[in-house]
Every structure is written in C-alpha cells, then in structure tokens.
Amino acid sequence: MDKIKMTTPIVEMDGDEMTRILWQMIKDNLLLPYIDLKTEYYDLGLEYRDQTDDKVTTDSALATKKYKVAVKCATITPNAARVKEYNLKEMWKSPNGTIRAILDGTVFRAPIVVKGIEPCVINWKKPITIARHAYGDVYKGSEMKIPGAGKVELVYTAADGTEVRELVHNFESAGIVQGMHNINNSIESFARSCFNYALDTKQDLWFATKDTISKKYDHTFKDIFQDIFDAEYENRFQEAGIEYFYTLIDDAVARVMKSEGGYIWACKNYDGDVMSDMVSSAFGSLAMMTSVLVSPDGDFEYEAAHGTVQRHYYQHLKGGETSTNSVATIFAWTGALRKRGELDGNQELAAFADKLEQATIDTIEAGEMTKDLALITTIENPTVLNSENFIKAIATRL
Numbered sequence: 001m002d003k004i005k006m007t008t009p010i011v012e013m014d015g016d017e018m019t020r021i022l023w024q025m026i027k028d029n030l031l032l033p034y035i036d037l038k039t040e041y042y043d044l045g046l047e048y049r050d051q052t053d054d055k056v057t058t059d060s061a062l063a064t065k066k067y068k069v070a071v072k073c074a075t076i077t078p079n080a081a082r083v084k085e086y087n088l089k090e091m092w093k094s095p096n097g098t099i100r101a102i103l104d105g106t107v108f109r110a111p112i113v114v115k116g117i118e119p120c121v122i123n124w125k126k127p128i129t130i131a132r133h134a135y136g137d138v139y140k141g142s143e144m145k146i147p148g149a150g151k152v153e154l155v156y157t158a159a160d161g162t163e164v165r166e167l168v169h170n171f172e173s174a175g176i177v178q179g180m181h182n183i184n185n186s187i188e189s190f191a192r193s194c195f196n197y198a199l200d201t202k203q204d205l206w207f208a209t210k211d212t213i214s215k216k217y218d219h220t221f222k223d224i225f226q227d228i229f230d231a232e233y234e235n236r237f238q239e240a241g242i243e244y245f246y247t248l249i250d251d252a253v254a255r256v257m258k259s260e261g262g263y264i265w266a267c268k269n270y271d272g273d274v275m276s277d278m279v280s281s282a283f284g285s286l287a288m289m290t291s292v293l294v295s296p297d298g299d300f301e302y303e304a305a306h307g308t309v310q311r312h313y314y315q316h317l318k319g320g321e322t323s324t325n326s327v328a329t330i331f332a333w334t335g336a337l338r339k340r341g342e343l344d345g346n347q348e349l350a351a352f353a354d355k356l357e358q359a360t361i362d363t364i365e366a367g368e369m370t371k372d373l374a375l376i377t378t379i380e381n382p383t384v385l386n387s388e389n390f391i392k393a394i395a396t397r398l
C-alpha cells in the first residue's frame with residue numbers, strides 16, 4: 001500500500017511522562033504505517049527544555065507561526081518538587097503559557113462524544129466547546145485589604161499627567177477592594193479567534209457577559225465582539241449558515257443546561273475557568289477532552305486537555321501494566337492532520353484523520369476501552385485493555 005504523502009510539515013511538540021510513551025505508540029501503530037509523516041520535531045520534554053534554557057519552547061511556537069499547524073503532547077509545568085526531581089536550572093514557565101503568549105491565541109476545549117460514555121446532562125447530545133479568554137480580569141488584578149474608615153478611588157493618570165478619578169467606595173469600616181483590567185487589543189484577538197473557529201468548525205458562537213451591571217467593563221467586551229462581527233464576519237456567518245448569539249451570562253448558563261450542545265461558548269476569563277471544568281466533568285472524563293489553541297492569524301495547535309498522567313508513568317517505570325486513555329492525544333493528531341490536509345488541499349490526509357477518529361470511536365462503542373472509561377461506561381461487560389492493546393485494537397479497526 002502506498003503511504004499518504006504530505007507536502008508541508010506539522011510542528012510536532014513531544015512531551016513528558018506517560019503521554020510521551022503514548023505519543024510514540026500512537027505514531028508507531030496508527031500513523032507511520034499509513035502516512036509518510038512529515039513533521040518538524042521539537043522535544044518539549046522537561047530534560048531538553050532545561051538543556052536549552054527553554055529556548056526549544058519558544059522555537060516550537062515560532063515554527064507554529066511559520067507552518068500554521070502544530071500538535072503537542074502534554075508537558076510538565078515545573079513546581080518546586082519537579083525542580084528537585086529533574087535537577088532543573090530554573091523553575092521554567094508553563095510551555096502552554098509561553099506558546100499561548102507568542103501566538104496570542106485562544107484555547108478551545110471540546111469533549112469527544114461516544115455512545116456508552118453518557119453526559120450527566122441527558123439533553124446534551126453534541127459537544128459543547130468552551131473558548132476561554134486567557135488574559136486579564138481577576139487573574140491580573142491587584143487587591144487591598146482596607147483596614148478601616150477611608151476613601152478608595154480609581155485614578156487614571158494619562159501620559160500628559162492629567163487625572164481622571166472615580167470613587168470606588170467611602171469605607172466606614174474595614175473591607176476589601178480589587179482593581180482589574182483588560183486591553184482592547186486582547187479582547188479583539190479573542191473575538192477574532194472565536195469567529196474564525198466558529199467558521200472553521202461550522203458551529204454557532206455564543207458569547208455572554210454581565211453588561212447590565214458592568215456598564216463600562218463588560219459592556220466593552222460586548223461592543224468589541226459586536227463591532228468586529230458586523231464589520232468582518234456577518235456575511236461569512238450567513239454564507240456558512242451559522243449564528244453569532246449574545247446574551248447575559250445568567251441567561252447563557254440557563255440555556256446551556258437546556259440545550260442539546262453543538263456550539264461554541266465564548267467565555268470571559270473567570271467564566272471560562274469555571275465553566276470548562278463543569279462542562280468537562282459533566283461530559284464524563286478529562287481523558288476525553290481535546291484542546292486547540294487558535295491564533296487570530298489562523299495558526300492552530302492541537303493537544304489533549306489532560307496532563308502527563310504522572311501516576312501511570314511511575315507504575316510504567318516500575319514495570320507495571322498501565323491502562324492509560326490515549327483518545328484525546330489521538331484526536332490531537334487527527335485535528336492537526338485534518339487541518340494540514342485542509343490547508344494544503346490534501347484530501348487523502350483529511351480523510352485519513354476522519355477514519356482514525358471513527359476507528360477510535362468504534363473501538364470504544366464495541367466495548368473495548370481503557371480502565372478509566374470502563375469505570376463510567378453504560379456498556380455492559382466492557383473489555384478493559386492496557387495502554388498498548390487499546391491502541392492496537394484501534395489499529396485493527398483502522
């Protein structure tokens with residue numbers, strides 16, 4: 001059989017621990033036998049990040065700007081324990097944070113829906129994709145404890161020295177105060193990433209804030225989204241047969257619960273933080289969530305939403321058997337291959353991505369799955385497979 005040819009490479013970002021083991025198994029069993037795989041390889045494993053003073057992370061993000069499509073394995077974000085464990089020169093920053101800052105992107109998280117792993121919200125039939133604005137608001141806030149009576153004001157000092165003041169509160173006793181900000185450029189990038197991704201995946205886009213209460217702060221988010229939509233996207237949405245829908249955050253939450261899914265829900269930073277965990281837990285499993293970083297320029301970096309599954313890795317190192325779920329990592333690869341296929345006009349490659357996803361879903365729906373899914377499935381007497389045999393079962397169907 002002739003292997004599928006590729007014209008442009010995908011940026012491949014290797015990672016750590018158990019997901020690094022799965023990464024190689026996926027390539028060996030599901031990709032290399034069928035595709036003449038062209039990748040530009042970056043080793044984001046912690047040892048090599050340390051050796052290169054984390055330059056490899058920056059290089060991989062710059063390569064993503066060049067080739068437009070990347071696939072990333074889960075990586076360790078070092079903390080004090082990891083600095084000791086790996087004898088690191090420094091507590092390097094989160095690679096995802098570094099890559100996101102360079103691409104100025106928005107993260108979209110979506111569950112992989114299969115029969116037999118049922119969401120606890122029974123009317124959710126299709127995935128709900130959450131887009132989180134990952135800049136500012138309370139995450140870059142400054143706070144004070146107010147010890148007693150006194151006045152708190154917001155003061156803006158313009159470049160020419162002129163001041164504008166706004167009273168926050170006249171305290172009569174002790175209390176608390178918080179100042180936070182956002183930047184129009186960042187909100188605009190967020191809006192464009194969301195509109196582009198809605199067009200890309202042909203799904204409606206919902207956005208919600210509390211603009212009735214926050215008449216300047218939240219209202220600015222609402223206005224920026226609407227202005228960009230009207231000026232740049234309205235016609236394209238009409239052609240694609242999709243909608244942009246704005247509502248209040250409380251109304252959005254109520255509607256989401258009653259909906260059947262199948263749309264993108266764009267959230268401000270805090271809402272996205274909270275709602276993405278609600279949605280992923282309600283859909284069943286962190287191991288079945290995909291994540292894609294989309295830049296306003298149309299660069300795409302695909303990954304699994306979960307981490308490196310450290311506990312399984314230590315088991316694996318001791319020679320023990322593992323049953324680690326590789327589905328989200330497989331879907332990271334299929335997302336990248338399909339996007340590469342679309343951008344290069346390589347239909348064979350895009351079709352292969354569809355087939356690999358279908359083979360993965362069929363395997364689970366036939367009752368063959370890893371232990372994490374066997375514990376929550378509605379399928380009776382599932383067959384629990386180890387990490388490698390699950391991937392081989394998919395290869396057999398493929």
Ligand code: NAD
Nearest residue numbers: 074075076077286287305306307308309310324325326372
């Ligand atoms: P984790 O996602 O690795 O694990 C959280 C829990 O979910 C564990 O109980 C694990 O057993 C289970 N789980 C997750 N994915 C699974 C899978 N595919 N199959 C079976 N079970 C699965 O998160 P953690 O334990 O908090 O972090 C471990 C490491 O991963 C940390 O060093 C952290 O920095 C890193 N991390 C990386 C990313 C990323 O690269 N995007 C995201 C989160 C955490």
